[in-house]
Amino acid sequence: MELVEKVGIPKDVWVTCPGCKKVYYIDRSFYAPQFDAIYLHCPFCHLEFDKKESPRTWGD
Amino acid sequence: MPKDLRTYLEQLRRNNPHAILRIDKPLKVAYEITALQRKLDALKKYPVIFVQRPVLDNGEESPFPVVTNLTASRQLCAKILGVDPRRVAMEYGSKVANRLAPVVVPREEAPVKQVLERGEEVNLFKFPIFTHNYMDPGPYICTGFVTCVDPDTGIDNTSLQRIWVKHPRRTGYWAAVSSHNMQNILKWWKRGQNMPVAIWIGHHPGAIAGGQSRLGYPESHYPAMGGVMGEPLRLVPTETFGDELMVPAEAEIVIEGYVPRNVFEAEGPFGEYPGYIGPQRPSTVIEVSCITYRRDAIYHGIGVGLVDTLVMLGNFQLEARIYSVVKSVLPELMNVYVPISGRRNHVYLQLKKTRPGIGKDAIMAALPCDSRIKHVIVVDEDVDLFNESDVMWSVAYRSQWDKDLVVVKGSAVFPLDPSLPAPGNIGTRGGIDATAPPPIGFGLPRFYQMVSKTPEKVDDAIKVEDYVQPETLAKYPDSF
Numbered sequence: 323m324e325l326v327e328k329v330g331i332p333k334d335v336w337v338t339c340p341g342c343k344k345v346y347y348i349d350r351s352f353y354a355p356q357f358d359a360i361y362l363h364c365p366f367c368h369l370e371f372d373k374k375e376s377p378r379t380w381g382d
Numbered sequence: 383m384p385k386d387l388r389t390y391l392e393q394l395r396r397n398n399p400h401a402i403l404r405i406d407k408p409l410k411v412a413y414e415i416t417a418l419q420r421k422l423d424a425l426k427k428y429p430v431i432f433v434q435r436p437v438l439d440n441g442e443e444s445p446f447p448v449v450t451n452l453t454a455s456r457q458l459c460a461k462i463l464g465v466d467p468r469r470v471a472m473e474y475g476s477k478v479a480n481r482l483a484p485v486v487v488p489r490e491e492a493p494v495k496q497v498l499e500r501g502e503e504v505n506l507f508k509f510p511i512f513t514h515n516y517m518d519p520g521p522y523i524c525t526g527f528v529t530c531v532d533p534d535t536g537i538d539n540t541s542l543q544r545i546w547v548k549h550p551r552r553t554g555y556w557a558a559v560s561s562h563n564m565q566n567i568l569k570w571w572k573r574g575q576n577m578p579v580a581i582w583i584g585h586h587p588g589a590i591a592g593g594q595s596r597l598g599y600p601e602s603h604y605p606a607m608g609g610v611m612g613e614p615l616r617l618v619p620t621e622t623f624g625d626e627l628m629v630p631a632e633a634e635i636v637i638e639g640y641v642p643r644n645v646f647e648a649e650g651p652f653g654e655y656p657g658y659i660g661p662q663r664p665s666t667v668i669e670v671s672c673i674t675y676r677r678d679a680i681y682h683g684i685g686v687g688l689v690d691t692l693v694m695l696g697n698f699q700l701e702a703r704i705y706s707v708v709k710s711v712l713p714e715l716m717n718v719y720v721p722i723s724g725r726r727n728h729v730y731l732q733l734k735k736t737r738p739g740i741g742k743d744a745i746m747a748a749l750p751c752d753s754r755i756k757h758v759i760v761v762d763e764d765v766d767l768f769n770e771s772d773v774m775w776s777v778a779y780r781s782q783w784d785k786d787l788v789v790v791k792g793s794a795v796f797p798l799d800p801s802l803p804a805p806g807n808i809g810t811r812g813g814i815d816a817t818a819p820p821p822i823g824f825g826l827p828r829f830y831q832m833v834s835k836t837p838e839k840v841d842d843a844i845k846v847e848d849y850v851q852p853e854t855l856a857k858y859p860d861s862f
Contacts, residue, residue: 333797333806334661346517346651349661350804356646357664363648365519365662370648 326381337362337376341369348373353382385586385611386493386632387680390462391449394430401458403429403451410437411448411521411683412513419451419685428454428689436510436681439521444510450683452587453694462587463610463698468768470698471705471718474610478595478702482608484615484628492618492631493676494582500621500672505550509635512683515653519662521547522652524691525682526581526637527593528555530566531627533573537600538628539563540593540607542695544686545581545668546649554649555579555641556665558797559807560753562599567641567666576640578623579668584634584682586611591694596703596752604628622671634679639670655691656725658800692722700752704729708747714740718748719767727756727799732767733817741815745788749811753796758788758813764833776816780830786815 326332334347344366351357352373361370373379383389394401403422409415415433422428433448453459460467465474489495499505511521523545531538539562546554557564570577585593592607592615607630608615617628622638629636649665684690697720705718708731717732731744741760748758759773762780766772781787795802795809802809818830835841846855 329801330803333802333804334800347661348648349663349806351664352648352662360646360648360664362662363519365517365651368519 332381335373335382336380337373338378339364339367339369340371340375340377342367343377345378350381384616384632385588385613387449387584387586387634387682390586390588391430391432391680394458398458401429401455402432404432404434406434408435408437408443409433411444411510412439413516415448415450415512415683416514416685416688419688419690422451423454423685423688428458430454430458433510438507438510439513440507444508444681446508446510446679446681448510448681448683450512450685451690452682453590453684454688454690456693459587459591459694459698462694463591464612469717471701474591474698475702475706477610478592478606478699480609481605482614484604484608484617486625486628487616487618487631489618492616494629494631494633494636495618495674496677498621498672498674502551504670504673506547506553506637506670506673507550509679510681510683511547514686515659517651517659518653519546519548519650522686523547523553523581523583524684524686525590526583527590528557528563528579528581529627529629530563530577530579530641532566532600533569533575535600536626538602538604539566539600540603542594544652544654546652551639551670553668553670554647554665555668556649556652556663560794560796565599570641571643574643576642576669578627579639579641580620580623580627580629581637581668582629582633582635583637584680585630585632587694588612589615589630589632591698594695594699596699604630621674634682635675636673637668637670638672638674639668641666641668653687654798655687655696656727656798656800657687658798660798660800689722692725696720696726696754697722700726700729700754704731704748704751704755707751708744711747712740712744715744716763717767721770723770724757726752726754729755729758730767730773731758731760732763732765733760734763735817735820737820741786741817742788742813745813745815749790749793749813753794756795756799756809756811760813760815760817762817773816777814780818781814781816783814788812788815 431451529540588611589607592610595606616631618631619625646664650662653659719730745758761776789812797806
Protein backbone atom coordinates (compact mmCIF):
# COMPACT_ATOMS: atom_id res chain seq x y z
CA MET A 323 0.00 0.00 0.00
CA GLU A 324 1.32 3.40 -0.92
CA LEU A 325 2.16 5.48 2.11
CA VAL A 326 0.78 9.01 2.29
CA GLU A 327 2.97 11.89 3.48
CA LYS A 328 2.55 12.62 7.20
CA VAL A 329 -0.18 10.03 7.90
CA GLY A 330 1.59 6.90 6.66
CA ILE A 331 -1.08 4.29 6.05
CA PRO A 332 -4.19 6.46 5.53
CA LYS A 333 -7.24 5.66 7.64
CA ASP A 334 -9.57 6.67 4.84
CA VAL A 335 -10.14 4.85 1.56
CA TRP A 336 -11.19 6.85 -1.47
CA VAL A 337 -13.91 5.28 -3.60
CA THR A 338 -15.73 6.22 -6.81
CA CYS A 339 -19.51 5.98 -7.05
CA PRO A 340 -20.32 3.64 -9.95
CA GLY A 341 -23.42 5.75 -10.63
CA CYS A 342 -22.42 9.42 -10.74
CA LYS A 343 -18.63 8.72 -10.83
CA LYS A 344 -17.94 11.22 -8.06
CA VAL A 345 -15.22 10.43 -5.57
CA TYR A 346 -15.50 10.47 -1.79
CA TYR A 347 -13.90 8.66 1.16
CA ILE A 348 -14.90 5.92 3.57
CA ASP A 349 -13.46 4.71 6.84
CA ARG A 350 -11.17 1.69 6.62
CA SER A 351 -13.44 -0.14 9.07
CA PHE A 352 -15.68 -1.02 6.10
CA TYR A 353 -13.02 -3.63 5.31
CA ALA A 354 -13.30 -5.28 8.73
CA PRO A 355 -15.05 -8.69 8.54
CA GLN A 356 -18.10 -7.58 10.54
CA PHE A 357 -18.73 -4.61 8.21
CA ASP A 358 -17.50 -6.01 4.90
CA ALA A 359 -20.99 -6.71 3.53
CA ILE A 360 -22.40 -3.25 4.29
CA TYR A 361 -23.33 -1.29 1.19
CA LEU A 362 -21.86 2.17 0.76
CA HIS A 363 -24.12 5.19 0.17
CA CYS A 364 -23.05 7.80 -2.35
CA PRO A 365 -23.56 11.20 -0.64
CA PHE A 366 -24.05 12.86 -4.05
CA CYS A 367 -26.51 10.65 -5.97
CA HIS A 368 -27.59 8.41 -3.05
CA LEU A 369 -26.83 5.20 -4.91
CA GLU A 370 -26.16 2.29 -2.56
CA PHE A 371 -23.36 0.10 -3.83
CA ASP A 372 -20.91 -2.59 -2.82
CA LYS A 373 -17.41 -1.16 -2.42
CA LYS A 374 -16.20 -3.78 -4.93
CA GLU A 375 -18.29 -1.95 -7.55
CA SER A 376 -16.22 1.21 -7.15
CA PRO A 377 -14.51 1.65 -10.52
CA ARG A 378 -11.48 3.33 -8.92
CA THR A 379 -10.39 2.99 -5.33
CA TRP A 380 -7.33 4.43 -3.55
CA GLY A 381 -5.83 3.33 -0.24
CA ASP A 382 -7.57 -0.04 0.12
CA MET B 383 -42.26 29.55 35.01
CA PRO B 384 -39.82 26.68 34.30
CA LYS B 385 -36.75 27.61 32.33
CA ASP B 386 -36.71 26.56 28.72
CA LEU B 387 -35.50 27.80 25.34
CA ARG B 388 -38.25 30.41 25.18
CA THR B 389 -37.58 31.93 28.60
CA TYR B 390 -33.96 32.32 27.53
CA LEU B 391 -34.83 33.92 24.18
CA GLU B 392 -37.23 36.31 25.90
CA GLN B 393 -34.58 37.20 28.48
CA LEU B 394 -32.09 37.81 25.66
CA ARG B 395 -34.59 39.92 23.75
CA ARG B 396 -35.22 42.13 26.80
CA ASN B 397 -31.66 42.47 28.08
CA ASN B 398 -29.52 42.04 24.99
CA PRO B 399 -31.61 42.76 21.88
CA HIS B 400 -28.50 43.62 19.84
CA ALA B 401 -27.30 40.02 20.34
CA ILE B 402 -30.09 38.63 18.15
CA LEU B 403 -30.08 38.55 14.36
CA ARG B 404 -33.68 38.03 13.29
CA ILE B 405 -34.08 36.94 9.67
CA ASP B 406 -37.49 37.43 8.11
CA LYS B 407 -36.45 36.52 4.55
CA PRO B 408 -36.83 32.87 3.49
CA LEU B 409 -33.62 30.91 4.05
CA LYS B 410 -33.08 27.31 2.99
CA VAL B 411 -32.17 24.69 5.56
CA ALA B 412 -30.00 23.07 2.90
CA TYR B 413 -26.65 24.89 3.26
CA GLU B 414 -27.94 28.50 3.36
CA ILE B 415 -28.34 28.86 7.12
CA THR B 416 -24.92 27.26 7.68
CA ALA B 417 -23.37 29.47 4.97
CA LEU B 418 -24.61 32.59 6.75
CA GLN B 419 -23.30 31.32 10.08
CA ARG B 420 -19.95 30.54 8.50
CA LYS B 421 -19.66 34.07 7.09
CA LEU B 422 -20.48 35.59 10.49
CA ASP B 423 -17.89 33.29 12.08
CA ALA B 424 -15.28 34.58 9.64
CA LEU B 425 -16.16 38.13 10.74
CA LYS B 426 -15.85 36.96 14.38
CA LYS B 427 -19.42 37.97 15.08
CA TYR B 428 -21.67 35.59 16.97
CA PRO B 429 -25.26 36.81 17.28
CA VAL B 430 -28.02 34.35 18.12
CA ILE B 431 -29.71 33.79 14.77
CA PHE B 432 -33.49 33.42 14.55
CA VAL B 433 -34.80 32.33 11.16
CA GLN B 434 -38.53 32.95 11.01
CA ARG B 435 -39.08 31.38 7.55
CA PRO B 436 -36.83 28.36 6.99
CA VAL B 437 -37.38 26.67 3.64
CA LEU B 438 -37.48 22.86 3.55
CA ASP B 439 -35.93 20.66 0.87
CA ASN B 440 -39.32 20.31 -0.84
CA GLY B 441 -39.46 24.09 -1.34
CA GLU B 442 -42.13 24.72 1.30
CA GLU B 443 -41.68 27.09 4.20
CA SER B 444 -41.54 25.22 7.48
CA PRO B 445 -44.12 26.19 10.12
CA PHE B 446 -41.34 25.78 12.69
CA PRO B 447 -38.85 28.64 13.02
CA VAL B 448 -35.17 27.99 13.62
CA VAL B 449 -32.78 29.28 16.25
CA THR B 450 -29.07 28.71 15.81
CA ASN B 451 -25.75 30.15 16.99
CA LEU B 452 -27.23 29.92 20.49
CA THR B 453 -23.98 28.59 21.96
CA ALA B 454 -21.36 30.52 19.97
CA SER B 455 -20.52 33.62 21.98
CA ARG B 456 -18.32 32.85 24.98
CA GLN B 457 -19.50 35.99 26.74
CA LEU B 458 -23.19 35.20 26.24
CA CYS B 459 -22.73 31.54 27.18
CA ALA B 460 -20.88 32.45 30.37
CA LYS B 461 -23.62 34.94 31.24
CA ILE B 462 -26.28 32.22 30.83
CA LEU B 463 -24.38 30.06 33.27
CA GLY B 464 -23.71 32.89 35.69
CA VAL B 465 -19.94 32.57 35.41
CA ASP B 466 -17.15 34.94 34.44
CA PRO B 467 -16.05 34.17 30.84
CA ARG B 468 -12.41 34.18 32.02
CA ARG B 469 -13.14 31.93 35.01
CA VAL B 470 -15.17 29.17 33.38
CA ALA B 471 -12.63 26.52 34.39
CA MET B 472 -13.03 27.31 38.08
CA GLU B 473 -16.71 28.21 38.22
CA TYR B 474 -18.43 25.88 35.75
CA GLY B 475 -17.35 22.73 37.58
CA SER B 476 -19.09 23.81 40.76
CA LYS B 477 -22.33 24.27 38.85
CA VAL B 478 -22.17 20.71 37.56
CA ALA B 479 -21.20 19.41 40.99
CA ASN B 480 -24.23 21.11 42.52
CA ARG B 481 -26.58 18.37 41.35
CA LEU B 482 -30.31 18.96 41.65
CA ALA B 483 -32.54 15.91 41.54
CA PRO B 484 -35.02 16.14 38.66
CA VAL B 485 -38.75 16.20 39.26
CA VAL B 486 -41.32 14.18 37.35
CA VAL B 487 -44.36 16.03 36.05
CA PRO B 488 -47.60 14.61 34.65
CA ARG B 489 -48.06 14.40 30.92
CA GLU B 490 -50.58 17.23 30.82
CA GLU B 491 -48.01 19.64 32.30
CA ALA B 492 -45.34 18.83 29.71
CA PRO B 493 -45.32 21.29 26.78
CA VAL B 494 -43.38 18.77 24.69
CA LYS B 495 -46.44 16.49 24.72
CA GLN B 496 -48.76 18.95 22.98
CA VAL B 497 -48.59 17.03 19.70
CA LEU B 498 -48.14 13.27 19.43
CA GLU B 499 -47.60 11.40 16.20
CA ARG B 500 -47.05 7.66 15.88
CA GLY B 501 -46.20 5.19 13.16
CA GLU B 502 -46.93 6.34 9.60
CA GLU B 503 -47.91 9.82 10.87
CA VAL B 504 -44.28 10.48 11.76
CA ASN B 505 -42.34 12.49 9.21
CA LEU B 506 -39.06 13.88 10.45
CA PHE B 507 -38.63 15.86 7.22
CA LYS B 508 -41.33 18.27 8.42
CA PHE B 509 -38.78 19.81 10.77
CA PRO B 510 -36.28 22.38 9.41
CA ILE B 511 -33.24 20.13 9.87
CA PHE B 512 -30.05 21.56 8.34
CA THR B 513 -27.91 20.06 5.64
CA HIS B 514 -24.60 21.67 6.57
CA ASN B 515 -21.73 20.79 4.24
CA TYR B 516 -21.40 19.94 0.58
CA MET B 517 -20.47 16.27 1.14
CA ASP B 518 -23.09 15.53 3.80
CA PRO B 519 -25.51 12.86 2.48
CA GLY B 520 -28.55 14.74 3.78
CA PRO B 521 -30.02 16.62 6.73
CA TYR B 522 -28.46 16.01 10.14
CA ILE B 523 -29.90 16.66 13.57
CA CYS B 524 -26.89 17.96 15.49
CA THR B 525 -28.61 19.30 18.59
CA GLY B 526 -30.33 16.04 19.41
CA PHE B 527 -29.49 14.82 22.91
CA VAL B 528 -29.67 11.05 22.66
CA THR B 529 -30.86 9.52 25.93
CA CYS B 530 -30.79 5.83 26.66
CA VAL B 531 -30.58 3.61 29.71
CA ASP B 532 -27.95 1.22 31.04
CA PRO B 533 -29.92 -2.04 31.17
CA ASP B 534 -27.91 -3.27 34.16
CA THR B 535 -28.64 -0.34 36.45
CA GLY B 536 -31.53 1.54 34.84
CA ILE B 537 -29.45 4.73 34.96
CA ASP B 538 -29.92 7.00 31.97
CA ASN B 539 -27.17 8.59 29.92
CA THR B 540 -27.47 11.61 27.65
CA SER B 541 -25.12 12.65 24.90
CA LEU B 542 -25.15 15.10 22.03
CA GLN B 543 -24.64 12.86 19.00
CA ARG B 544 -25.24 13.32 15.31
CA ILE B 545 -28.28 11.85 13.59
CA TRP B 546 -28.70 11.62 9.81
CA VAL B 547 -32.37 11.82 8.82
CA LYS B 548 -32.43 9.49 5.82
CA HIS B 549 -36.09 8.50 5.86
CA PRO B 550 -39.24 9.94 7.48
CA ARG B 551 -38.95 7.32 10.26
CA ARG B 552 -35.38 6.07 10.10
CA THR B 553 -32.09 7.72 10.86
CA GLY B 554 -28.40 6.99 10.89
CA TYR B 555 -26.88 7.34 14.35
CA TRP B 556 -23.14 7.46 14.93
CA ALA B 557 -22.11 6.76 18.51
CA ALA B 558 -18.34 6.72 18.95
CA VAL B 559 -16.97 3.41 20.21
CA SER B 560 -15.66 5.15 23.35
CA SER B 561 -19.01 6.77 24.18
CA HIS B 562 -21.21 5.77 27.11
CA ASN B 563 -24.19 5.44 24.77
CA MET B 564 -22.29 2.87 22.71
CA GLN B 565 -21.59 0.95 25.89
CA ASN B 566 -25.32 0.90 26.54
CA ILE B 567 -26.06 -0.20 22.95
CA LEU B 568 -23.71 -3.16 23.27
CA LYS B 569 -25.23 -4.18 26.60
CA TRP B 570 -28.76 -4.23 25.17
CA TRP B 571 -27.60 -6.15 22.10
CA LYS B 572 -25.82 -8.69 24.27
CA ARG B 573 -29.19 -9.33 25.91
CA GLY B 574 -30.67 -9.97 22.47
CA GLN B 575 -32.70 -6.75 22.53
CA ASN B 576 -33.03 -3.52 20.58
CA MET B 577 -32.00 -0.46 22.60
CA PRO B 578 -34.78 2.01 23.51
CA VAL B 579 -33.76 5.57 22.78
CA ALA B 580 -35.19 9.07 22.95
CA ILE B 581 -33.75 12.15 21.30
CA TRP B 582 -34.74 15.53 22.69
CA ILE B 583 -34.13 18.79 20.88
CA GLY B 584 -34.33 22.34 22.19
CA HIS B 585 -34.12 23.52 25.80
CA HIS B 586 -32.64 26.27 27.95
CA PRO B 587 -28.91 26.68 27.16
CA GLY B 588 -28.12 25.89 30.81
CA ALA B 589 -29.78 22.49 30.41
CA ILE B 590 -27.93 21.98 27.14
CA ALA B 591 -24.60 22.78 28.78
CA GLY B 592 -25.37 20.38 31.63
CA GLY B 593 -26.29 17.70 29.12
CA GLN B 594 -22.76 17.91 27.75
CA SER B 595 -21.02 17.53 31.11
CA ARG B 596 -18.27 14.94 31.33
CA LEU B 597 -19.56 12.43 33.86
CA GLY B 598 -18.70 8.91 34.91
CA TYR B 599 -20.47 5.77 33.76
CA PRO B 600 -23.21 5.06 34.53
CA GLU B 601 -24.30 8.50 35.68
CA SER B 602 -27.40 10.43 34.75
CA HIS B 603 -26.94 13.90 33.26
CA TYR B 604 -30.34 15.11 34.43
CA PRO B 605 -29.22 16.21 37.93
CA ALA B 606 -26.23 18.02 36.40
CA MET B 607 -28.52 19.74 33.91
CA GLY B 608 -30.62 21.00 36.81
CA GLY B 609 -27.51 22.14 38.66
CA VAL B 610 -26.24 24.16 35.72
CA MET B 611 -29.67 25.59 34.96
CA GLY B 612 -30.16 26.53 38.61
CA GLU B 613 -33.44 24.65 39.04
CA PRO B 614 -34.49 20.97 38.99
CA LEU B 615 -35.06 19.60 35.53
CA ARG B 616 -38.68 18.62 34.91
CA LEU B 617 -39.04 15.19 33.34
CA VAL B 618 -41.91 13.31 31.74
CA PRO B 619 -42.19 9.64 30.72
CA THR B 620 -41.78 8.80 27.05
CA GLU B 621 -44.80 7.56 25.08
CA THR B 622 -43.09 4.36 23.93
CA PHE B 623 -41.21 3.34 27.07
CA GLY B 624 -43.08 5.04 29.91
CA ASP B 625 -41.08 5.93 32.98
CA GLU B 626 -38.27 3.57 32.04
CA LEU B 627 -37.02 6.34 29.76
CA MET B 628 -37.69 9.92 30.79
CA VAL B 629 -37.25 13.09 28.76
CA PRO B 630 -37.27 16.80 29.62
CA ALA B 631 -40.83 18.13 29.76
CA GLU B 632 -39.76 21.55 28.44
CA ALA B 633 -37.95 20.23 25.36
CA GLU B 634 -39.19 21.48 21.98
CA ILE B 635 -39.20 18.10 20.20
CA VAL B 636 -38.76 14.47 21.29
CA ILE B 637 -38.10 11.59 18.90
CA GLU B 638 -38.56 8.08 20.32
CA GLY B 639 -37.43 4.79 18.85
CA TYR B 640 -35.08 1.85 18.93
CA VAL B 641 -31.51 1.11 17.93
CA PRO B 642 -32.09 -2.26 16.23
CA ARG B 643 -29.79 -5.07 17.26
CA ASN B 644 -26.73 -5.72 15.12
CA VAL B 645 -27.82 -3.38 12.35
CA PHE B 646 -25.11 -1.24 10.79
CA GLU B 647 -25.49 0.92 7.71
CA ALA B 648 -23.27 3.42 5.93
CA GLU B 649 -23.45 6.88 7.54
CA GLY B 650 -21.78 10.11 6.49
CA PRO B 651 -19.50 11.53 5.24
CA PHE B 652 -20.12 14.39 7.64
CA GLY B 653 -18.42 17.68 8.45
CA GLU B 654 -17.77 17.45 12.17
CA TYR B 655 -16.59 19.83 14.90
CA PRO B 656 -12.90 19.72 13.85
CA GLY B 657 -13.95 21.62 10.72
CA TYR B 658 -13.13 18.69 8.45
CA ILE B 659 -15.44 16.28 6.66
CA GLY B 660 -15.10 12.89 8.35
CA PRO B 661 -15.39 9.72 6.25
CA GLN B 662 -18.44 7.58 5.69
CA ARG B 663 -18.59 4.99 8.48
CA PRO B 664 -20.57 1.90 9.40
CA SER B 665 -23.00 3.15 12.05
CA THR B 666 -26.05 2.08 13.99
CA VAL B 667 -29.52 3.28 13.02
CA ILE B 668 -32.65 4.43 14.82
CA GLU B 669 -36.12 3.22 13.87
CA VAL B 670 -38.53 5.93 14.98
CA SER B 671 -41.69 4.85 16.80
CA CYS B 672 -43.21 8.22 17.60
CA ILE B 673 -42.53 11.92 17.99
CA THR B 674 -43.95 14.50 20.34
CA TYR B 675 -43.47 18.24 20.07
CA ARG B 676 -44.78 21.64 21.06
CA ARG B 677 -47.48 22.97 18.79
CA ASP B 678 -45.28 25.99 18.00
CA ALA B 679 -41.96 24.18 18.33
CA ILE B 680 -38.76 26.10 17.69
CA TYR B 681 -36.10 23.97 16.02
CA HIS B 682 -32.67 24.45 17.57
CA GLY B 683 -29.89 23.82 15.07
CA ILE B 684 -26.16 24.35 15.36
CA GLY B 685 -23.45 25.25 12.89
CA VAL B 686 -21.39 22.09 12.95
CA GLY B 687 -17.69 22.74 12.55
CA LEU B 688 -18.29 26.37 13.50
CA VAL B 689 -17.81 28.16 16.81
CA ASP B 690 -21.43 27.32 17.72
CA THR B 691 -20.37 23.68 18.16
CA LEU B 692 -17.46 24.46 20.40
CA VAL B 693 -17.88 26.99 23.18
CA MET B 694 -20.64 25.71 25.43
CA LEU B 695 -21.00 22.30 23.83
CA GLY B 696 -17.53 21.07 24.68
CA ASN B 697 -14.92 23.68 25.53
CA PHE B 698 -16.47 24.82 28.81
CA GLN B 699 -16.80 21.25 30.00
CA LEU B 700 -13.22 20.45 29.03
CA GLU B 701 -11.90 23.52 30.86
CA ALA B 702 -13.74 22.55 34.04
CA ARG B 703 -12.57 18.96 33.91
CA ILE B 704 -8.95 19.80 33.15
CA TYR B 705 -8.89 22.38 35.92
CA SER B 706 -10.32 19.93 38.43
CA VAL B 707 -7.85 17.16 37.54
CA VAL B 708 -4.68 19.22 37.13
CA LYS B 709 -5.37 21.41 40.19
CA SER B 710 -5.67 18.31 42.32
CA VAL B 711 -2.03 17.45 41.60
CA LEU B 712 -0.65 20.94 40.93
CA PRO B 713 -1.98 23.66 43.23
CA GLU B 714 0.07 26.14 41.19
CA LEU B 715 -2.47 25.90 38.37
CA MET B 716 -4.22 29.24 37.93
CA ASN B 717 -6.46 28.86 34.91
CA VAL B 718 -7.36 26.77 31.87
CA TYR B 719 -8.52 27.87 28.42
CA VAL B 720 -9.64 25.67 25.53
CA PRO B 721 -9.48 28.08 22.58
CA ILE B 722 -11.85 27.84 19.64
CA SER B 723 -8.81 27.91 17.33
CA GLY B 724 -7.90 24.35 18.36
CA ARG B 725 -11.45 22.95 18.03
CA ARG B 726 -11.10 21.14 21.38
CA ASN B 727 -7.62 19.83 20.58
CA HIS B 728 -5.63 22.69 22.14
CA VAL B 729 -5.42 23.54 25.82
CA TYR B 730 -3.67 26.52 27.37
CA LEU B 731 -2.69 26.22 31.04
CA GLN B 732 -1.56 29.10 33.24
CA LEU B 733 0.73 28.38 36.16
CA LYS B 734 2.28 30.37 38.96
CA LYS B 735 5.71 28.81 38.56
CA THR B 736 7.20 28.29 41.98
CA ARG B 737 9.44 25.30 41.27
CA PRO B 738 11.14 23.79 38.25
CA GLY B 739 9.54 20.98 36.27
CA ILE B 740 5.89 21.71 36.99
CA GLY B 741 5.32 22.96 33.44
CA LYS B 742 5.86 19.46 32.11
CA ASP B 743 3.95 17.93 35.03
CA ALA B 744 0.97 20.08 34.06
CA ILE B 745 1.13 18.80 30.47
CA MET B 746 1.24 15.18 31.62
CA ALA B 747 -1.68 15.73 34.00
CA ALA B 748 -3.83 17.45 31.39
CA LEU B 749 -3.38 15.09 28.43
CA PRO B 750 -5.38 12.11 29.78
CA CYS B 751 -8.35 14.30 30.81
CA ASP B 752 -9.97 13.76 27.44
CA SER B 753 -9.07 11.88 24.27
CA ARG B 754 -9.62 15.07 22.25
CA ILE B 755 -6.74 16.91 23.95
CA LYS B 756 -3.80 16.87 21.59
CA HIS B 757 -1.60 19.90 22.32
CA VAL B 758 -1.07 21.59 25.67
CA ILE B 759 0.74 24.93 26.01
CA VAL B 760 1.75 26.03 29.51
CA VAL B 761 2.33 29.72 30.20
CA ASP B 762 3.20 31.93 33.16
CA GLU B 763 0.94 34.12 35.29
CA ASP B 764 2.03 37.30 33.48
CA VAL B 765 0.63 36.03 30.16
CA ASP B 766 -2.93 36.82 29.12
CA LEU B 767 -4.19 33.26 28.71
CA PHE B 768 -7.13 34.37 26.54
CA ASN B 769 -4.97 36.35 24.11
CA GLU B 770 -3.55 33.86 21.63
CA SER B 771 -1.00 36.34 20.41
CA ASP B 772 0.38 36.50 23.97
CA VAL B 773 0.40 32.71 24.25
CA MET B 774 2.34 32.38 20.99
CA TRP B 775 4.74 35.08 22.18
CA SER B 776 5.46 32.84 25.17
CA VAL B 777 6.13 29.89 22.88
CA ALA B 778 8.44 32.11 20.83
CA TYR B 779 10.61 33.34 23.68
CA ARG B 780 10.08 31.03 26.65
CA SER B 781 10.68 27.63 25.11
CA GLN B 782 13.41 25.60 23.54
CA TRP B 783 11.93 22.57 21.84
CA ASP B 784 14.79 20.21 22.67
CA LYS B 785 14.13 20.79 26.38
CA ASP B 786 10.54 21.91 26.72
CA LEU B 787 8.60 19.58 24.45
CA VAL B 788 6.62 16.63 25.80
CA VAL B 789 5.67 14.04 23.16
CA VAL B 790 3.55 10.99 23.91
CA LYS B 791 3.26 8.50 21.07
CA GLY B 792 0.73 5.70 20.84
CA SER B 793 -1.94 7.42 22.91
CA ALA B 794 -5.68 6.73 22.72
CA VAL B 795 -7.19 9.62 20.77
CA PHE B 796 -10.57 10.65 19.38
CA PRO B 797 -10.90 9.44 15.77
CA LEU B 798 -12.15 12.72 14.26
CA ASP B 799 -8.64 13.94 13.40
CA PRO B 800 -7.71 13.77 9.72
CA SER B 801 -3.99 13.69 10.53
CA LEU B 802 -4.28 10.32 12.27
CA PRO B 803 -2.89 7.26 10.49
CA ALA B 804 -4.79 3.97 10.33
CA PRO B 805 -6.44 2.55 12.44
CA GLY B 806 -7.45 6.07 13.49
CA ASN B 807 -7.77 5.77 17.26
CA ILE B 808 -4.07 5.87 18.23
CA GLY B 809 -2.07 9.05 17.82
CA THR B 810 0.54 11.37 19.23
CA ARG B 811 -0.20 14.02 21.83
CA GLY B 812 1.98 16.39 23.73
CA GLY B 813 2.72 19.87 24.86
CA ILE B 814 5.13 22.76 25.15
CA ASP B 815 6.28 24.18 28.44
CA ALA B 816 6.44 27.89 27.54
CA THR B 817 7.12 29.08 31.06
CA ALA B 818 10.18 30.94 32.25
CA PRO B 819 12.33 29.39 34.98
CA PRO B 820 11.02 29.99 38.52
CA PRO B 821 12.93 32.09 41.07
CA ILE B 822 15.83 30.06 42.40
CA GLY B 823 14.99 30.95 45.95
CA PHE B 824 12.35 32.54 48.11
CA GLY B 825 12.32 36.32 47.71
CA LEU B 826 14.72 36.17 44.75
CA PRO B 827 13.80 37.39 41.28
CA ARG B 828 13.39 35.20 38.27
CA PHE B 829 16.71 34.97 36.52
CA TYR B 830 15.14 35.65 33.14
CA GLN B 831 15.07 38.74 30.93
CA MET B 832 12.33 41.20 31.84
CA VAL B 833 9.45 41.99 29.50
CA SER B 834 9.80 45.45 27.94
CA LYS B 835 7.55 48.16 29.37
CA THR B 836 7.49 51.87 30.05
CA PRO B 837 7.86 53.05 33.66
CA GLU B 838 4.65 52.47 35.62
CA LYS B 839 4.06 56.12 36.54
CA VAL B 840 4.34 57.18 32.91
CA ASP B 841 2.13 54.31 31.81
CA ASP B 842 -0.58 55.30 34.29
CA ALA B 843 -0.44 58.95 33.27
CA ILE B 844 -0.68 58.56 29.50
CA LYS B 845 -4.28 57.79 28.47
CA VAL B 846 -5.26 57.23 24.84
CA GLU B 847 -8.55 59.11 25.27
CA ASP B 848 -6.60 62.29 26.14
CA TYR B 849 -5.11 62.31 22.65
CA VAL B 850 -7.74 60.80 20.35
CA GLN B 851 -11.55 60.55 20.38
CA PRO B 852 -13.05 57.01 20.52
CA GLU B 853 -14.92 57.49 17.21
CA THR B 854 -11.69 58.48 15.48
CA LEU B 855 -9.83 55.62 17.17
CA ALA B 856 -12.33 53.13 15.75
CA LYS B 857 -11.44 54.24 12.20
CA TYR B 858 -7.70 53.67 12.51
CA PRO B 859 -6.31 50.69 10.53
CA ASP B 860 -5.87 47.23 12.07
CA SER B 861 -2.99 44.89 11.40
CA PHE B 862 -2.33 41.16 11.37
